[in-house]
Amino acid sequence: MSDTLTLAPFSPGHLPGALALSQAERWPHRAEDWAQFLSLSQGVVALVDGQVAGTALLTRFGHVGLVNMIIVGAPLRGRGLGRRLVEAAMATADLPEYRLTATEAGLPLYRKMGFVPTAEVVQHQGHVAPLPMPPHTEWASAADSAALVAMDRIATGMDRAPLIAALLAQGRIAVLRDGDRQGWAGIRAFGRGLVAGPVIASDADTARALLTRVMADHPGAFLRVDTQTDSGLSPWLEGVHLTRAGGGIAMSTAPKTHAAPIRSFALAAQAFG
Template identity: 40%
Template sequence: MIGEIALRETSADGVTLRPLEAADLDAAHALSVAVRWPHRLEDWRFVAALGQGLVAVRDGEVVGTALGWHWDANQAMVGMVIVAPQVQGRRIGQRLMQGLLDNAGERAVMLHATAEGRGLYERLGFVRHGEIRQHQGQARQAPLLMPGAGERLRPLGRGDSDRLVELDAQASGMPRGAAIRALLDTAETVVLDRDGEAVGFAVLRRFGRGHAIGPVVAPSLASAKALIAHWSNLCAGKFLRIDIEAGGGLIEWLEEIGLRRVGMVAIMSRGEIPRRGPETGLYAILSQALG
């Protein structure tokens, strides 16, 4: 859906805002490398294909980016907000964000904010209501963990997609079926099965410096650990990342299997917070951009 935002404006300082186009992705990736984000060009392509974006251009150079994803008529997500260090302080980030918010209309909008961006988002009406902890490192073999009674881990089946989309919507409160289906098509997935029905899942994908786990959707902490341990053991000795919500009960255990806490972002929203189902938990997010 690249390029669907109908906005083009130029400020007095010569910075033009326009829709993100496929031809901009190399420059967008270079910008993220410049600010030490780990995303590969392939990671940019994945998130850009699912949403709409804006770029800020000065003297022919991309100096800012921001992407948005409209899950339905009521909910949206914003991410990949980057401003080049040499042009920070010129309200470029605010202009990019305002363009995305205008495009979102009446939708409630959620994002994950770095410490540097939090002040801007608060001025735009976002409220903090939680934290995401980033854990990563060289994965270690985790102790063998068994799922609950009647549960087993199995590979993704051909008929699982609709059920996993449903489970993700219950766990995240966001109807992001297009993102989950795209992820299932390009990544590896293990399913938690209870008496013949999928009740949880965990995805492993290539990302940044190695691999990332997420989302992890499960009915209990023990089941979530079993799903994560499955991928940690397969990735033992390799670089692995997982982003979790604070308070989910995983922090100390992740440290034990080699995934140290290295950072934190704030969960912020403008409008109604997504409503989650009571029976399924989101133990790891898909990504800081997509939630």
């Protein structure tokens, strides 16, 4: 590896270089998306002659650290830089659990690093079909924050209060108010259009109702949803014109299995779980 390569803390000044790397990989992320990820995270960059050649972020949500935005520029692949970046990002916070979403190509490395697969994630995207407004749903306000955070913590085991605050400020969150059924779903600008997620719900019917609510205001818009294969939502998403377009493998260093009255049906982003 070149003697000119160094690792440095990821700062806002590195964002243009990081964006160029993701564009070279044909990732959909805009400059605004990178800025949002960094605002909720810390991380490292690999620099070659002062230019960004690799990136990795760590987003801390309570006792869980999400490793994300892992990119190694094509000229430096196959030299162990990916592992160095991931280890350096993880070293920014000493936590009992780390999670990430891996590609098939990345699975062998992450297994060696102690990550265990926990779920398969499938990405759906397309121009959403017109949908009727479902009953018992409405837009959340700041007054709902504590309840949203509490539901999310039960479903994910993470404290994503900063993410939920960002969603309320920069996007919208729909909530269901219907007796024993409970849940919420976010929507915000991302990439080529919009992303719907996270979706936290007590059952699949509630998850569909919440997704319908956030989609209903945007007929024809380009929309992305990242869901788990065991959520049961994929056939319905294809029915509203969101076709399968890749995915990944959710992994954890400390996977847990427990029954909960509420679960995640879609991710905020592959970066944020």
